[in-house]
Structure formats: C-alpha cells, structure tokens
Amino acid sequence: MGKQKKKPHPMTYYIMINKANGNYFVNKSTNPIVSVRHHFHRAQNPERADYNSDFYKDIRQYGLDGFDISYSLEVPEWIEQRAHYMPAIEGLTIEQMRGHHDPMVDWHSPKEATPYA
Numbered sequence: 706m707g708k709q710k711k712k713p714h715p716m717t718y719y720i721m722i723n724k725a726n727g728n729y730f731v732n733k734s735t736n737p738i739v740s741v742r743h744h745f746h747r748a749q750n751p752e753r754a755d756y757n758s759d760f761y762k763d764i765r766q767y768g769l770d771g772f773d774i775s776y777s778l779e780v781p782e783w784i785e786q787r788a789h790y791m792p793a794i795e796g797l798t799i800e801q802m803r804g805h806h807d808p809m810v811d812w813h814s815p816k817e818a819t820p821y822a
Contacts, residue, residue: 714736717734717737717776718778718781720777721741721772721774722774722775723767723771724771727792727799728793729791730744730790731780731788731791732787733780733787758790773803775803783801
C-alpha cells in the first residue's frame with residue numbers, strides 16, 4: 706500500500722475589516738487562519754519593506770480585537786481588489802461585508818479562527 710495523498714484544502718477567502726475605520730483586506734489561502742496570523746506577526750517586524758504600510762500600521766494600532774476577521778469559500782460581490790488594504794465602502798456595514806445578508810456564502814465564526822488560538 707502506497708502513501709495516501711492528502712486531500713487538498715480548498716482556497717478560502719479571508720477578510721480582515723478594521724472596526725475603527727472600515728478599511729479592509731481580502732485575500733485567499735489554503736490555510737487562511739495561518740495567513741491571518743502571519744499578518745499580525747509581520748506587522749511587528751520593522752525589517753519588512755511594508756512595515757509602514759497602512760495595513761500594518763492599523764494592525765499595530767488596533768490589534769487583534771480591532772479587526773473583524775471572517776472566512777468564506779466564495780468571494781463576496783463587493784470586493785474591489787484582493788491583497789490590498791482598501792478604504793471603507795460607504796454605506797456598507799460590517800455585517801454586509803461579512804456576508805450575513807447572503808445565505809449562500811459559507812462564513813465561519815471569527816471565534817473559531819482567532820489567529821492566536
């Protein structure tokens with residue numbers, strides 16, 4: 706009997722919404738919980754070229770509790786650009802951004818996916 710192949714993880718979108726200003730970051734990963742954790746660690750490293758980016762400045766200023774972090778198998782229709790820290794979308798609430806208005810989007814509880822769990 707040969708080695709069993711691992712079942713590939715599906716690509717999952719992760720959305721990090723700054724609760725204070727509504728700015729958001731969206732990307733996708735096969736392991737989004739680890740990807741989110743990496744953002745919080747990278748934000749603390751002054752050696753990184755992107756250390757002074759708005760995204761990492763906000764992570765340092767607001768911390769984990771300052772972000773609403775959600776995961777989805779589908780990309781929400783309101784996404785303008787992926788892998789960039791984008792300004793808040795006027796008139797769109799965090800609940801709408803998280804997809805609660807769309808029962809077809811498979812969101813996970815942010816409590817299940819705390820980056821430092």
